[in-house]
Amino acid sequence: MTAKISNAGRFYIVRASDDFFSEDFINKLATKALGVGFEKANLQVFDYSDKSAIPEITAVIEAINTYPFLNPINFIVVKQFGKMKIDDLRQLMPVILDLPEFAYIVMTTNMENKAYEAKTKEFDIPKVNITDLSQWGAYEIKKWMGEYLKEYNKTMVPGLLETIIMESNEDAIFVKNEIDKLFLMAGERVSITEKDYAMIKGSDREYDIWQLVEAVGANDEKKAFMMLDKVCDTTEPVMILGPIFSQFQKIYTYLYFDMVAKEPGKIYSYIRTWPSEVEKIKTRASKFRQTKYDDVLAIIKKADKKIKLSDKKRAKNVLYVMLQEIFLAVKTK
Numbered sequence: 001m002t003a004k005i006s007n008a009g010r011f012y013i014v015r016a017s018d019d020f021f022s023e024d025f026i027n028k029l030a031t032k033a034l035g036v037g038f039e040k041a042n043l044q045v046f047d048y049s050d051k052s053a054i055p056e057i058t059a060v061i062e063a064i065n066t067y068p069f070l071n072p073i074n075f076i077v078v079k080q081f082g083k084m085k086i087d088d089l090r091q092l093m094p095v096i097l098d099l100p101e102f103a104y105i106v107m108t109t110n111m112e113n114k115a116y117e118a119k120t121k122e123f124d125i126p127k128v129n130i131t132d133l134s135q136w137g138a139y140e141i142k143k144w145m146g147e148y149l150k151e152y153n154k155t156m157v158p159g160l161l162e163t164i165i166m167e168s169n170e171d172a173i174f175v176k177n178e179i180d181k182l183f184l185m186a187g188e189r190v191s192i193t194e195k196d197y198a199m200i201k202g203s204d205r206e207y208d209i210w211q212l213v214e215a216v217g218a219n220d221e222k223k224a225f226m227m228l229d230k231v232c233d234t235t236e237p238v239m240i241l242g243p244i245f246s247q248f249q250k251i252y253t254y255l256y257f258d259m260v261a262k263e264p265g266k267i268y269s270y271i272r273t274w275p276s277e278v279e280k281i282k283t284r285a286s287k288f289r290q291t292k293y294d295d296v297l298a299i300i301k302k303a304d305k306k307i308k309l310s311d312k313k314r315a316k317n318v319l320y321v322m323l324q325e326i327f328l329a330v331k332t333k
Helices: 019-034 057-065 086-097 113-120 138-151 160-167 172-186 194-204 209-217 221-231 237-260 264-269 275-288 293-307 312-331
Strands: 011-015 043-047 074-079 103-109 130-132
Touching: 011 019, 019 074, 019 103, 019 172, 043 057, 057 074, 057 086, 057 103, 138 160, 138 172, 160 172, 160 194, 172 194, 172 237, 209 221, 209 237, 221 312, 237 275, 237 293, 237 312, 293 312
Parallel strands: 011 103, 011 130, 043 074, 074 103
Antiparallel strands: none
16 A cells, blocks of 8 residues: 555554553543543444454444444444454555544554564554554653553652552553552542552462452452451451442442443543453442442441451451441342
8 A cells, every 4th residue: 555544633553562551542532532431332343352253344344434323423443453364454444544534443453563564564554643552661651650640639759659660570550550559548648658559569469458359349258258357467457448448439330320320331430440340340230239329338437437446356357247237238138
C-alpha cells in the first residue's frame, strides 16, 4: 500500500506487552469519544487471540462502515491483529484509509519488534497512529503512575513511588497492583506513606489480606474464616476492616447502577478498577442482590466501633462475629 494510513485521532495501533495497558488506552479513548460512563457493550470487539472463534474480516469491515443509530460513533477494537491473516489485513487497511467520520478503531498487539515490522512493513503507517507501550521503563512507569495518583487525588511521600518501581523490577503491572492496594489501605486519606506500603508488602504470603477480602466479596464463608485466622497473626484488625468495607462499597455501587439507575455502564466512572475487574465485581454482586446495603453497613459500623476499643485478641473476635453476621444476613434473604 503506497498511500499513508492516518486518520489521526480515530485510528490507533497499540503495542503493549500486556492487555492491561491496551485496556487502559482503550478506556481513555472511549471515554473521550463516547463520554464518561460509557457502556462496555458500546464497544465492538473482534478478538483474534481466540482460536476457537476467529472473527471474519467481513464482519470487522461491516462494523466499521455501518452507521451507528444508538450511539454517536462506532468504536471498534481489534485485539491481537498480529494473528490476523495478511490477506485479511490487506482488506482492512484500505477501509481504515477511508475511515468514516463516525468510526474509531483501535488495533492491539503484543508482537515483538521483528514480528511487528514483518507484519506491517507493506503498510505506510505514520508514527502518529502508533502508541508503543511495549518498552516502558522506570521513567515512563513513574510518569504514568504519577498521573494515576493525581486522577484519584492521592499523593505519595517523596521517594516511595521510586521504591515501589525499583522493588517491582520495573514491572508496571505489579506497580499498578501495589498502588491499588495502597488506595484501599489509605481510604479517604490523601497522602500514602511508607507505613502503608509496609502493611501491604506481605501480600506475597500464602495468606494475605487481599485474599481475605476476595473471599468475603465472593461470599465464600469457609475460605474467609480460614483466611481471617491466618491474616490476623500478621495484620492489625483495623487494617483488615477498611479493605473489606471498600469491597462492599464496590459491590453495592455496582448493584445501584445495575438495579436502581439501570445504567450499569456508569460503574466504570465510580469504581477504581479496570473492565476485567468489574466483571469480577459483577459476579460477586450477584450474591448480595437480596441483601440490603444498610444491613451490611450497620454490621461493619458496629464492628468498627468495637475494634477501636479492643485489644488485638478481642478485635479478632469482633471481626469473626462481623463476618458471621454478614454471611447470615445473606443466607436469610
